[in-house]
Amino acid sequence: MAADWSLPRPGRGALAVWRRNLRVWRKLLAPAVVLNFGEPTLYLLGLGFGLGAFIDTMSGMPYLVFLASGIIASSAMTTASFEATYSVFTRMQVQRTYEAMLATPLTLDDILAGELLWCATKATFSAAAILAVATLLGVVGGWQALWVLPLAFLIGLCFAGPALVMSAVSDNYDFFNYYFVLGVTPMLILSGVFYPIEGLPEGAQAAIQVLPLAHAIALTRPLVAGLPVNDVLLHVAVLVAYAAGGFHVALALTRRRLLV
Amino acid sequence: MPPIVRADGLVKRYGGFTAVAGVSFDIPAGCCFGVLGPNGAGKTTTLRMILGMTPMTAGSLSVFGLGMPADGRAIRRRIGVVPQADNLDPDFRVDENLEVHASYFGIDAATARARVPELLAFANLTDRRHAKTDTLSGGMKRRLTIARALINAPDLVMLDEPTTGLDPQARHVIWSRLAALKARGTTLLLTTHYMEEAERLCDELVIMDQGRILDRGTPRELIRRHVEPEVIEVRAGDTARFRAFAEHHGCRLEQQGMSLYCYGQDSAPLLGFLQQDADLVYLHRPAGLEDVFLRLTGRELRD
Structure with missing residues (x-):
């Protein structure tokens, strides 16, 4: 059957969906906090000090600063990606929460928009936790680092969009292995979180510039390090394009799946 | 309204x-x-x-x-x-x-x-x-x-x-x-x-x-509209003689597995017949929606 490609028209109902997710999250606050603070702390302490002992500076900044500013972006990516795949799929297919929602004034446009906002919100929580840890470790360059928070929201939107596409076409949880092994993990390893992409072959560098994580890091890194931010418009445009394109495709495919 | x-x-x-x-x-x-x-x-x-x-x-x-x-x-x-x-x-x-x-x-x-x-x-x-x-x-x-x-x-x-x-x-x-x-x-x-x-x-x-x-x-x-007012279900016994008797009285008969369903207007003579044969196990009831339903949609299984 042909998909309905009409433009998304979400309404205020999206906020009801967002609040529903927030309410569930608040019930599970303790494990969420352990995850949000614990994981980045381990990365920063373990890799930052461990590798940092061998690496004095990277791209002209202490290694811990380089790493922390990269992990803020990659953590926003993985948080939004997990939420928009495993959690969204659970609500859409396993728990049939969407079916219950669709019998109310909510539309599928509202529901997916609420999910998108929620994924970005979780990404912001995780970025905030890392920023807090990084501040305690003394690697944050100044107040301009607070711009990382709205930026993390945008990074969350950017990665939630394509991940929602995966949920729209998935039949089971295992399907997400493809997305993570072929998409998310390569981006995490190659996009400049742990080392500068300038060390990679030129072809790989070009490919990485097409993907969004490198652009996200190009913004978080100078913001955290207290350096001037270049090409803001370009990087923001890439993030917005992935968010908007991903969301539109996800909505069309989810309409085709559920509104039958 | x-x-x-x-x-x-x-x-x-x-x-x-x-x-x-x-x-x-x-x-x-x-x-x-x-x-x-x-x-x-x-x-x-x-x-x-x-x-x-x-x-x-x-x-x-x-x-x-x-x-x-x-x-x-x-x-x-x-x-x-x-x-x-x-x-x-x-x-x-x-x-x-x-x-x-x-x-x-x-x-x-x-x-x-x-x-x-x-x-x-x-x-x-x-x-x-x-x-x-x-x-x-x-x-x-x-x-x-x-x-x-x-x-x-x-x-x-x-x-x-x-x-x-x-x-x-x-x-x-x-x-x-x-x-x-x-x-x-x-x-x-x-x-x-x-x-x-x-x-x-x-x-x-x-x-x-x-x-x-x-x-x-x-x-x-x-x-x-769709069924006769009374139903007799004969569930066990040799129904051959009863079947002939019921047909003679103008009943509509349906066989489903071991059961014979007999739809008719007046069951009194049929009940008299059934009471004479102790081997016949039967149930006499007024017709209901289920009979209408089966009449209209048939008795085949739907899977």
Whole structure:
């Protein structure tokens, strides 16, 4: 059957969906906090000090600063990606929460928009936790680092969009292995979180510039390090394009799946 | 008073398969309207079209005088839905399920919280209000789903096989709750394949099969129109002689496995005959909707 490609028209109902997710999250606050603070702390302490002992500076900044500013972006990516795949799929297919929602004034446009906002919100929580840890470790360059928070929201939107596409076409949880092994993990390893992409072959560098994580890091890194931010418009445009394109495709495919 | 639902020539096709093949009906306000049909008759698809969850291939549909799909949101704001399979939110407790569902209707938190005690009392779930939903029995989940369907004080409640899979106790409780709703003047739209349910609750019903409406009427009208008033089921014994006797008396006979069904106007002579043969085990009863249903839709299995 042909998909309905009409433009998304979400309404205020999206906020009801967002609040529903927030309410569930608040019930599970303790494990969420352990995850949000614990994981980045381990990365920063373990890799930052461990590798940092061998690496004095990277791209002209202490290694811990380089790493922390990269992990803020990659953590926003993985948080939004997990939420928009495993959690969204659970609500859409396993728990049939969407079916219950669709019998109310909510539309599928509202529901997916609420999910998108929620994924970005979780990404912001995780970025905030890392920023807090990084501040305690003394690697944050100044107040301009607070711009990382709205930026993390945008990074969350950017990665939630394509991940929602995966949920729209998935039949089971295992399907997400493809997305993570072929998409998310390569981006995490190659996009400049742990080392500068300038060390990679030129072809790989070009490919990485097409993907969004490198652009996200190009913004978080100078913001955290207290350096001037270049090409803001370009990087923001890439993030917005992935968010908007991903969301539109996800909505069309989810309409085709559920509104039958 | 204009009808609550007016469906005109509703069609739903999936590729080459026709799930609903042009059904028209209207549901008067305050009526309990039943849709009876075997599995695959198109009952659920029809319900989903009324909600706007399934786009119709052809036909027109107005609910509360509003057009579907253009006014989908406004229509759903006034409907309560009890789906065939429970889709309560397992991430929430009983009372939270009602509150969160209310938020989808744009009902503010204070108003929703104020409505919860009354709805839980209606569903006999007051002492379970803090329970997790996955600890509830099947009957309790159904009752909670019904309570949830009432959170927006709906003018129309749609129930898709509301008692399928429940034990008799739970089923009777649900029936009494639905009767109470009806007494308040709420319009009910109910699909079922339990004839007893339809006979008890429905003022009017349609019998559907293979996407079409076969007939419409009150339960009594349908029985009068399609079957003889009395039925004798002979369940054991050598029925050859009885069969000849019954045919001679103008009965309509149907054989189903070991049972012989004998439909007729006046059973007295047949009963006299049966009483003389101690080997024949039989049941004599008035004809019901089930007989109408089987007459119209046949006795073949539907899977």
